[in-house]
Amino acid sequence: MTDNKSPYQKRENSAAAEVVWHKQLVSPARRAEIKNQKAACIWITGLSGSGKSTIANLLEHKLNADGYHTMLLDGDNVRHGLCKDLKMSDDDRTENIRRVAEVAKLMTDAGLIVITAFISPFRDDRKIARELFESGRFVEVFVNTPLEVCKERDPKGLYKKAIAGEIKDFTGISSPYEKPDNPEITLDCASKPAKETTEILYKLLKCTHIAL
Ligand SMILES: Nc1ncnc2c1ncn2[C@@H]1O[C@H](COP(=O)(O)OS(=O)(=O)O)[C@@H](OP(=O)(O)O)[C@H]1O
Numbered sequence: 001m002t003d004n005k006s007p008y009q010k011r012e013n014s015a016a017a018e019v020v021w022h023k024q025l026v027s028p029a030r031r032a033e034i035k036n037q038k039a040a041c042i043w044i045t046g047l048s049g050s051g052k053s054t055i056a057n058l059l060e061h062k063l064n065a066d067g068y069h070t071m072l073l074d075g076d077n078v079r080h081g082l083c084k085d086l087k088m089s090d091d092d093r094t095e096n097i098r099r100v101a102e103v104a105k106l107m108t109d110a111g112l113i114v115i116t117a118f119i120s121p122f123r124d125d126r127k128i129a130r131e132l133f134e135s136g137r138f139v140e141v142f143v144n145t146p147l148e149v150c151k152e153r154d155p156k157g158l159y160k161k162a163i164a165g166e167i168k169d170f171t172g173i174s175s176p177y178e179k180p181d182n183p184e185i186t187l188d189c190a191s192k193p194a195k196e197t198t199e200i201l202y203k204l205l206k207c208t209h210i211a212l
C-alpha cells in the first residue's frame with residue numbers, strides 16, 4: 001500500500017474541499033505488475049499530417065505483438081466521442097488535451113501503456129499533462145515534420161481547405177504550434193521512413209521507460 005498518494009492531490013483547483021481522496025488497497029504499480037509491465041503514457045505531438053497516427057499505430061502494433069497491454073488514443077477518434085462537443089479554438093484544444101491527459105492517467109493507473117496522438121499544440125497544456133504522471137512515466141515524442149512537408153502530404157486535404165480559408169483556426173496556418181522544448185525524443189519523420197522512426201522510439205521505450 002505504498003503508492004496511494006495521487007498526483008491529483010498535488011494540483012491546484014482540483015476537486016472541491018468536500019470531495020476527499022479515497023485510498024485504494026491496490027496500487028497503480030501493482031496493477032501494472034500483474035500484467036508484467038510498467039505503465040507509461042507515450043505522448044505523441046506534432047502538426048496535422050506529421051505522422052503521429054502512423055507512428056502511434058506502428059508502435060502499438062509492435063508492443064502488442066510483444067504481449068504488452070496497450071491503448072491508443074487518437075485525436076480524430078476521441079473527437080468523435082469524449083470530445084465531440086469541442087471545436088478548434090485555443091480554449092477547446094486546451095480542454096481536449098486536459099480530458100485526454102486525465103483519461104490517459106486513469107489508464108496508466110490501470111496498468112496500461114497508453115499511446116496518445118494529438119496535435120496538442122500548446123506547451124502549457126502538454127506541461128499540465130506531464131505533471132499528472134510520476135517522473136519517467138510520461139514520454140513526450142515530438143514528430144518533427146516541417147510544415148512544408150505536411151502541407152505537401154496533406155493526407156486529408158485539410159491544408160488545402162485551410163489555405164483557401166474554408167477551415168478556420170488550422171494548426172500551422174491560422175493557429176499556432178509550439179514546438180516542445182525538451183521532449184524525451186524527437187523523430188525525424190520527414191527524411192526517415194515511418195518504420196525506422198517507430199523502431200527508434202520502440203527501442204528507447206524498451207531500454208528505459210517500460211523496461212522492468
Ligand atoms: N482547425 C484544425 N486544426 C487542426 N486539425 C484539425 C482542424 N480541424 C480539423 N482537424 C482535424 O482534427 C485533428 C486534430 O485533433 P486533435 O484533437 O489532435 O487537436 S488538438 O490536439 O486539440 O489541437 C486533425 O488530425 P491529425 O491530422 O491526425 O492531426 C485533423 O484531422
Ligand SMILES: Nc1ncnc2c1ncn2[C@@H]1O[C@H](COP(=O)(O)OP(=O)(O)O)[C@@H](O)[C@H]1O
Binds near residue numbers: 054155188189192193
Ligand atoms: N516518414 C513518415 N512518417 C510518418 N508518416 C509518413 C512518413 N512518410 C509519409 N508519411 C505519410 O504521411 C501521412 C501522415 O499522416 P498521419 O499519420 O495521419 O499524421 P497525423 O496523425 O500527424 O495527422 C500518412 O499518409 C503517411 O503515410
